[in-house]
Amino acid sequence: MVGKSVVTLDDVSTADITDLMSKARYIDSHRRQVAGTCSSRVLATLFYEPSTRTRLSFETAMLRLGGKVIGFAGAQLSSATKGETIHDTVKVVSQYADIIAMRHPKEGAALVAAQSSDVPVINAGDGGHMHPTQTLADLATIDARFGRVTDLTVGLCGDLTFGRTVHSLIETLCRFGNVRFVLISPNELKTPRYVLDRIDASPTCSYVEATDLSAVIGDLDVLYMTRVQKERFFNEDDYLRLRDTYILDEAKMRLAKPTMAVLHPLPRVNEIAAEVDNDPRAAYFEQVRNGMLMRMALESTLLGDPLPGYAQSKEV
């Protein structure tokens, strides 16, 4: 993976994803040992769209590995306002930085950036398309809860049309196999055909579509809640009509398995009541922490900077 860009998780083999999860666990238990791994490196974060977790966790990851960070949080602070193209911006920034994380509202922007850059580019979310590092956080969280990412019934609930984290997660779980998906959404926000095609192409995965969360929650090992993506709606009335379709609260949690894990990429609006936060099945803040650890693993891997002691720990 050294020197490669990650536009989608198709750019990362399943063996490499498994190794990244192993590295993340190692980093978590060897914080001091890995603190100088990327000490001569510079990460650039180019965020043309709002973010709290993704940008800050990419930056924290590099700082915790001993590197430095440059970048902008908002296109209005960059020369994009003067008409500079993604190609030119990324080409320029790749002369300054060793690795780039970019978020952009347009699908395909990350691919353009990767093709323009002299250093690895990591897609930090491109429109409604993909969000591969969120998926790494999701997989690490499922793995931490169940000791595997296969042989599970995974419910995805909410905005399955515009939720890029949903698309990335489904496509990646299909590569590991043996997952039964329960796709819970209003009819207006169903999973796109190209994502369903990926499930259909898997010999061991299947899906059902549902509209009533209460009717299916008892079957689920994982419930992945999502926010209705206001910023991707063309029509405010449609957003207002659909935004509160699903609200996970204590009453619905009583219908779920005692071992079910609740994930959410965050930010949430109304879709998980605060009363669920203290339920041990709520895994979404653990997921945030896993996001930082997985980004540490990914940055050091793409840069070819070995984690001190990691190779030896695998030999034991």
Ligand code: CP
């Ligand atoms: N999960 C996620 O992508 O959060 P941000 O939009 O805050 O980065």
